[in-house]
Amino acid sequence: MSGQMRIAVFLMALFYSGYVMGLELSGEPVQPITPLPVDFRKAALGKQLFFDVRLSRDHSISCAHCHDLKERGGADGLKHSFGVDALEGSVNSPTVFNAALNFAQFWDGRAATLEEQIEGPVTAHAEMAASWPDVLKSLAADIPYRNDFLRLYATGLTVTNIKHAIAEFERTLVTPDSRFDRYLLGDKLAISAAEKHGYALFKSYGCVACHQGRNVGGNLFQVLGVMADYFADHPGENSTSRGRFNVTGLDEDMHRFKVPSLRLAVLTAPYFHDGSAKSLAEAIRTMSKYQLGRNIPDADVRSIIAFLYTLPGRYDGHALEPEDREQMIFSPSTEAP
Amino acid sequence: MKPITLKLHLMVLLVLIVVVFVQFQQVQRFSDGFFHRVHTDLEQIIGIDARSEVDMLLLQNHRVSNFDDLTADLLELNRLYDNLADQLAGMVEMRDVLQGLKATIDAQIAAAEAFKSDLGILLNSQRYLPVLTSQIGLQRPDMQHMLTHLNRDLFEWLLEPNNLELKQKILQQQKLIREAGLMRLDRHINLLLHYAPRIQDHVDVVAHCGTPEIIALVASRFDALYDGQLRQLS
Numbered sequence: 250m251s252g253q254m255r256i257a258v259f260l261m262a263l264f265y266s267g268y269v270m271g272l273e274l275s276g277e278p279v280q281p282i283t284p285l286p287v288d289f290r291k292a293a294l295g296k297q298l299f300f301d302v303r304l305s306r307d308h309s310i311s312c313a314h315c316h317d318l319k320e321r322g323g324a325d326g327l328k329h330s331f332g333v334d335a336l337e338g339s340v341n342s343p344t345v346f347n348a349a350l351n352f353a354q355f356w357d358g359r360a361a362t363l364e365e366q367i368e369g370p371v372t373a374h375a376e377m378a379a380s381w382p383d384v385l386k387s388l389a390a391d392i393p394y395r396n397d398f399l400r401l402y403a404t405g406l407t408v409t410n411i412k413h414a415i416a417e418f419e420r421t422l423v424t425p426d427s428r429f430d431r432y433l434l435g436d437k438l439a440i441s442a443a444e445k446h447g448y449a450l451f452k453s454y455g456c457v458a459c460h461q462g463r464n465v466g467g468n469l470f471q472v473l474g475v476m477a478d479y480f481a482d483h484p485g486e487n488s489t490s491r492g493r494f495n496v497t498g499l500d501e502d503m504h505r506f507k508v509p510s511l512r513l514a515v516l517t518a519p520y521f522h523d524g525s526a527k528s529l530a531e532a533i534r535t536m537s538k539y540q541l542g543r544n545i546p547d548a549d550v551r552s553i554i555a556f557l558y559t560l561p562g563r564y565d566g567h568a569l570e571p572e573d574r575e576q577m578i579f580s581p582s583t584e585a586p
Numbered sequence: 587m588k589p590i591t592l593k594l595h596l597m598v599l600l601v602l603i604v605v606v607f608v609q610f611q612q613v614q615r616f617s618d619g620f621f622h623r624v625h626t627d628l629e630q631i632i633g634i635d636a637r638s639e640v641d642m643l644l645l646q647n648h649r650v651s652n653f654d655d656l657t658a659d660l661l662e663l664n665r666l667y668d669n670l671a672d673q674l675a676g677m678v679e680m681r682d683v684l685q686g687l688k689a690t691i692d693a694q695i696a697a698a699e700a701f702k703s704d705l706g707i708l709l710n711s712q713r714y715l716p717v718l719t720s721q722i723g724l725q726r727p728d729m730q731h732m733l734t735h736l737n738r739d740l741f742e743w744l745l746e747p748n749n750l751e752l753k754q755k756i757l758q759q760q761k762l763i764r765e766a767g768l769m770r771l772d773r774h775i776n777l778l779l780h781y782a783p784r785i786q787d788h789v790d791v792v793a794h795c796g797t798p799e800i801i802a803l804v805a806s807r808f809d810a811l812y813d814g815q816l817r818q819l820s
């Protein structure tokens with residue numbers, strides 16, 4: 250066989266194996282993230298707004314206050330977030346990364362779109378506590394802002410357009426190209442054998458029943474406490490613990506929440522709507538008790554966490570996956586196997 | 587000319603301008619583009635309605651293992667309805683059929699959302715049952731025989747949930763499980779018995795909620811109105 254022929258055969262074999270691998274993994278519960286279509290000029294304007302403290306009543310905080318894109322995986326690392334006048338909110342702040350992939354916004358899904366969601370934090374008493382007329386007034390006094398809006402939106406600086414611009418920026422906050430996505434797309438070596446084992450356990454224990462799809466969650470509501478009464482064991486929480494019931498008023502929606510995405514989970518402790526789980530190990534144990542009705546041994550918890558470390562992708566040219574593996578270090582379980 | 591007659595003339599002129607403006611709007615509204623857009627929306631709703639049923643069946647039969655497609659289709663269904671309602675806003679004659687369509691779509695979405703949630707719970711118990719029964723069997727060899735039968739019966743009943751005789755048998759076995767203090771297994775059996783029929787009910791609701799029928803009603807009402815308006819205008 251000539252040299253050229255050999256190279257051609259080698260390349261064909263390489264492409265074919267990648268193709269077969271891609272086909273095999275297309276049936277996986279977790280799917281790779283693809284970027285969303287975005288108007289980048291509007292997104293750039295939205296980015297300015299996202300970091301603009303004039304969206305809050307006393308000009309002290311911006312959206313980034315609770316959604317730290319650099320250090321905290323798009324969340325704030327607190328049990329409950331704090332708003333203006335250091336008022337404590339009632340829920341744990343979810344990550345803004347990949348929020349655009351969620352089928353609804355907020356823990357109770359009360360906003361159908363990102364645009365609708367923005368209304369909440371800007372005007373909520375314990376968050377930015379602003380009023381839209383005040384926000385419009387202070388932004389309108391900023392000539393470059395006003396000109397940017399006039400250039401990009403036919404109707405100029407309006408509440409609707411402010412919301413749209415911020416939402417457009419949030420649609421850029423997706424995190425494709427994680428190691429796990431590369432594995433799904435055919436790169437067998439993108440994740441280690443231990444991480445593959447963690448994924449196998451993630452499936453076999455049934456975590457994938459809720460955490461699946463491209464966002465590894467964020468596409469259904471689920472009751473918290475299928476196998477045991479979570480709220481009896483965690484008393485004293487506020488009305489947000491009623492979950493989706495607050496939106497629909499239906500008994501069957503009591504304690505039902507939007508399943509959160511696990512894409513950035515390794516970076517966004519503490520966990521759950523109430524921020525009660527301080528670490529991933531604690532969150533996995535809690536889920537296994539209240540949702541799965543089974544115990545997961547520590548070694549398997551560690552393997553699942555190893556898999557979760559493969560999920561953060563890239564944003565703004567940087568890999569979001571942390572280099573340390575601090576979530577892998579945890580105290581042994583005290584529960585009987 | 588007396589001032590009162592002038593005022594009267596002006597009022598008549600104003601009324602005529604308003605009538606011409608309304609007629610112009612009607613002509614604009616009932617252009618070919620409008621007819622086409624409404625029918626495109628209606629056809630797309632029928633298409634998405636059918637696709638969401640297929641999504642559910644694929645999930646139920648484990649041919650698909652994530653909810654992304656179903657979720658996207660439900661969002662699209664809502665979006666198409668909003669689009670249609672915007673286009674037909676102001677047509678009083680369409681209001682009742684549009685409300686009917688909205689109610690049908692809401693019922694379909696509610697059933698599909700419940701389906702996702704319930705399927706997640708059912709699959710977990712289904713997945714865990716053989717593991718749990720074999721673990722208990724190792725600790726309680728005296729129960730091994732009964733657990734094997736329970737496993738088999740539950741598996742069979744999940745394939746054939748209308749088999750009442752088999753369900754009765756499972757309930758008797760469950761009583762023994764409870765008496766033996768095996769509460770975790772008891773809970774999983776409860777979940778299986780509760781959620782399997784619910785999942786089928788959700789599929790039935792989506793399959794029989796009548797979206798194509800109500801779409802046909804919306805289309806025929808709209809066509810009749812459109813014809814009437816065209817005749818009036820010509």
